[in-house]
Amino acid sequence: MVELYDRKKPANWPELIGRCVVSLILVFLIQCSQFLVPHFFSDLSFFIQLLLSALMLLAVASAAGWCRRLLRVRSSAPALVFFSVLFVWLVYIAVVRQDASLLMNLLFNGQIILLIFGLCRMLSSDPGLVSYSTSPSDATSQSLVLEMDTHHLIEDIGLDDRLRRCPICKTYVKGFDHHCPAFGNCIGHKNYVLFMVLLFGFIWTESTYIVCLSQYSAESELLDGDGTRLEINFSKKVARSTMLFSILQLVWQVLFFLWHIYCICFNIRTDEWIHWKRYPEFQIVVQSEQGLRSNEMKFRNPYDKGVVQNVKEFIMASKQ
Numbered sequence: 001m002v003e004l005y006d007r008k009k010p011a012n013w014p015e016l017i018g019r020c021v022v023s024l025i026l027v028f029l030i031q032c033s034q035f036l037v038p039h040f041f042s043d044l045s046f047f048i049q050l051l052l053s054a055l056m057l058l059a060v061a062s063a064a065g066w067c068r069r070l071l072r073v074r075s076s077a078p079a080l081v082f083f084s085v086l087f088v089w090l091v092y093i094a095v096v097r098q099d100a101s102l103l104m105n106l107l108f109n110g111q112i113i114l115l116i117f118g119l120c121r122m123l124s125s126d127p128g129l130v131s132y133s134t135s136p137s138d139a140t141s142q143s144l145v146l147e148m149d150t151h152h153l154i155e156d157i158g159l160d161d162r163l164r165r166c167p168i169c170k171t172y173v174k175g176f177d178h179h180c181p182a183f184g185n186c187i188g189h190k191n192y193v194l195f196m197v198l199l200f201g202f203i204w205t206e207s208t209y210i211v212c213l214s215q216y217s218a219e220s221e222l223l224d225g226d227g228t229r230l231e232i233n234f235s236k237k238v239a240r241s242t243m244l245f246s247i248l249q250l251v252w253q254v255l256f257f258l259w260h261i262y263c264i265c266f267n268i269r270t271d272e273w274i275h276w277k278r279y280p281e282f283q284i285v286v287q288s289e290q291g292l293r294s295n296e297m298k299f300r301n302p303y304d305k306g307v308v309q310n311v312k313e314f315i316m317a318s319k320q
């Protein structure tokens with residue numbers, strides 16, 4: 001029986017707080033950049049505004065990367081997600097809520113609370129970490145023991161457990177899919193279902209927010225039509241900027257979600273799909289027509305047992 005436990009380093013609180021502060025500043029800069037679009041380009045079509053918002057996001061991301069290299073300050077991706085959710089919630093409470101129905105109010109607030117709860121749960125979840133004992137003596141013997149133990153571990157667990165190494169956490173994870181910076185954890189066979197539920201939760205919440213914003217925009221247009229408000233006011237611009245941001249988020253989240261649905265249906269993990277040449281079980285040597293010496297390596301998925309069985313195995317794996 002293989003022992004499973006978390007091998008992550010204990011939290012360094014001053015560094016963690018510093019990263020959270022950087023994330024908070026970054027969220028503020030992102031939202032300010034998004035605000036500039038409806039502020040200066042409100043006459044342009046919605047699609048053009050959406051493109052400009054995407055460009056602004058890219059510009060802020062590039063500037064943040066440049067600052068990270070120059071000033072050596074790092075942000076925390078989960079804190080960035082958390083503060084972004086919090087910002088949208090604040091805008092909803094301050095601006096959008098007044099024009100939303102009671103049902104939408106209850107739905108959206110409930111979704112946000114569940115999302116924050118799910119995010120915390122994801123951060124502390126076990127993706128299926130596999131650990132091994134190391135000799136605490138000198139570094140050379142430690143690395144040797146580590147290597148030997150890992151070899152035995154892979155033999156003990158077997159190929160069916162699809163033990164892979166996360167390059168970020170430097171840990172071995174059963175059924176490793178990828179390391180998710182936004183959720184601050186590896187995604188493996190134990191937390192894959194939670195990951196999918198959380199991803200769906202984000203999609204659903206963003207969609208609800210966009211519906212609420214549409215209701216708010218319709219009400220604002222009516223007021224404009226009456227001549228009560230001649231110019232687009234500050235609140236409307238903030239609401240519009242968060243709408244652009246939410247739509248962009250929704251687009252990539254839906255694409256990401258669909259990709260994972262595909263992976264589940266065909267029982268392939270993201271890491272295996274990208275790095276299949278690293279894993280012998282995914283390779284099949286095919287002799288080319290030119291001659292015996294020119295063999296070609298092709299991809300084949302030995303884990304694919306048909307869509308129904310694959311989905312069944314995926315659900316069962318999370319309960320083990």
Ligand SMILES: [Zn+2]
Pocket residue numbers: 166167168169170178179180185186187
């Ligand atoms: Zn990881």
